[in-house]
Amino acid sequence: MMDDLYREMILEHYKNPIHKGELEEINHSFEDENPLCGDFIHMDLEVDENGIITNAVFSGHGCAISQASADILLEDIIGKKVEEVQHFDSQYVIDLLGIELGPVRLKCALLPLKVMKAALYGIEKEEE
Amino acid sequence: MFDVSTIRDDFPIFNRKIHGNKRLVYLDSAASSQKPQQVLDAMDRLYTHDYANIHRGIHELAEEATAQFEDARNRIADFIGVQDSTEIVFTRNTTESINLVAHAWGRKYLNPGDHILLTEMEHHSNLVPWYMLAQEKGLTIDFIPITADGLLNMDQFNILLNKQPKLVSFTHVSNVLGTINPVAEITALSHQAGAVVLVDGAQSVPHLPVDIEHLGVDFYAFSAHKMCGPTGIGILYGKRVLLEGMNPFLGGGDMIKKVTFEDFSVNEIPYKFEAGTSAIAEAIGFGAAVDYLNAIGMQAIHDHEKEVTKYAYEQLATIPGLQMMGPAADQRGGVISFELDDIHPHDIAQILDAQGIAVRAGHHCAMPLHQRLKVQASTRVSFYLYNTSEDVDDLVKGIYKVKEIFGRGDV
Ligand SMILES: Cc1ncc(COP(=O)(O)O)c(C=O)c1O
Numbered sequence: 001m002m003d004d005l006y007r008e009m010i011l012e013h014y015k016n017p018i019h020k021g022e023l024e025e026i027n028h029s030f031e032d033e034n035p036l037c038g039d040f041i042h043m044d045l046e047v048d049e050n051g052i053i054t055n056a057v058f059s060g061h062g063c064a065i066s067q068a069s070a071d072i073l074l075e076d077i078i079g080k081k082v083e084e085v086q087h088f089d090s091q092y093v094i095d096l097l098g099i100e101l102g103p104v105r106l107k108c109a110l111l112p113l114k115v116m117k118a119a120l121y122g123i124e125k126e127e128e
Numbered sequence: 129m130f131d132v133s134t135i136r137d138d139f140p141i142f143n144r145k146i147h148g149n150k151r152l153v154y155l156d157s158a159a160s161s162q163k164p165q166q167v168l169d170a171m172d173r174l175y176t177h178d179y180a181n182i183h184r185g186i187h188e189l190a191e192e193a194t195a196q197f198e199d200a201r202n203r204i205a206d207f208i209g210v211q212d213s214t215e216i217v218f219t220r221n222t223t224e225s226i227n228l229v230a231h232a233w234g235r236k237y238l239n240p241g242d243h244i245l246l247t248e249m250e251h252h253s254n255l256v257p258w259y260m261l262a263q264e265k266g267l268t269i270d271f272i273p274i275t276a277d278g279l280l281n282m283d284q285f286n287i288l289l290n291k292q293p294k295l296v297s298f299t300h301v302s303n304v305l306g307t308i309n310p311v312a313e314i315t316a317l318s319h320q321a322g323a324v325v326l327v328d329g330a331q332s333v334p335h336l337p338v339d340i341e342h343l344g345v346d347f348y349a350f351s352a353h354k355m356c357g358p359t360g361i362g363i364l365y366g367k368r369v370l371l372e373g374m375n376p377f378l379g380g381g382d383m384i385k386k387v388t389f390e391d392f393s394v395n396e397i398p399y400k401f402e403a404g405t406s407a408i409a410e411a412i413g414f415g416a417a418v419d420y421l422n423a424i425g426m427q428a429i430h431d432h433e434k435e436v437t438k439y440a441y442e443q444l445a446t447i448p449g450l451q452m453m454g455p456a457a458d459q460r461g462g463v464i465s466f467e468l469d470d471i472h473p474h475d476i477a478q479i480l481d482a483q484g485i486a487v488r489a490g491h492h493c494a495m496p497l498h499q500r501l502k503v504q505a506s507t508r509v510s511f512y513l514y515n516t517s518e519d520v521d522d523l524v525k526g527i528y529k530v531k532e533i534f535g536r537g538d539v
Contacts, residue, residue, distance in 0.1 A: 063473075108474065
């Protein structure tokens, strides 16, 4: 169970994230938190005139699952079309992570998806 | 005298394994304690043998169930040093007890501009009801600050008393820092300043001998589920004069004396605050929990916890990168919250869980306290009568495993 959850891949993205940082030239940006655990994610996304996500970075702090999930999600969406990304659901992220999560940790894992969608489509910040 | 292995035998949950084959190391009793067979049996016996609704039926079962219910109330009163058991109100839990005071006392007696005093170490259940009342009534709230070592700052408290608060409401034992507050002293000073005193006893009654009349408080709240009893039942103690003056809380059956098409009149205390069918089996289970703890002795339980806590404190202090919050080992109850390197508490708890070790991660329903300490979240271990030094040893091993997984292996 632990060996699944803290697989090398997850830990690697947590310790050495590829897409951590902030962008100067952004056209989409959003941030949100899970007040219950203190996970915080800020995302900057750059979308070109063809609707392709050309660059994406995140910053934030929190548990390994939330931070790794942000990095893995961004890795996945760069180069994709906004319309395609729109259909990503929880299951998509869970499959990307390749781990089984209980209900509490699921919130951690899904925070980046929530932030990404809000950044791209302006979904309202959810009240906790 | 105090034999932990016999005590553990009373708790059937310790027969199970965690994640297949791991020994259960239960270090989350501050959230809720495990239950001894004696309590389960008492509730079972009621349901299989004596069950009926109470205070109403004129038949043998109703009379027996009522007698058991009221007997539980008497034994709980005894347990906390209260002579007059009509001062013992059954509620659902500590949270409901505090809300009851906010509604039935606060709404009646507090007025716009009035001042109330809480502390920086309160659980949300002793904050939010007062925030709600303050918004409704236009009250102002101040907080007794904590010192660097997690004790209440008594100098600041004395200064804040000059604002003549109408209510001083604070926790007996902090569920995060483990701090044991000087209840009798704070109560005496508050009374001199003319304030009514409410104490949140959720983390004290389960762990130390508490004599409410000796402490002199006006209201005292606690929950059965943290002291070997069932969920869904708690206590509000209130001084008779106060309870009698208060408005009722919820309206319905049991809390009335008489109802007409025009009006109603209110029942005597404590029934005035016990509208609707009570948690009968739970109250009786609570009585059994109190008997169970009494038979072992609260002083013995407290001494045992102090020993385990001291040992844990010493062991945890040797782990590099581990920072404990709150006062020294000899000034605290069986609660230790800590930070470990820059590893998030959720990750710590999850990895410990995989080894069969149950701890709490987060802000433990004390967000303002964490904000005050500039800590995002912490990991909390808490001890009870069934914990052993072996549990502590497993915890320490578990924490080293966390460090290893996160590559903080400066070990
Ligand atoms: C200090 C303190 N107060 C109040 C509570 C609330 O108790 P309950 O959830 O039983 O109402 C708790 C327990 O979580 C607590 O630790």
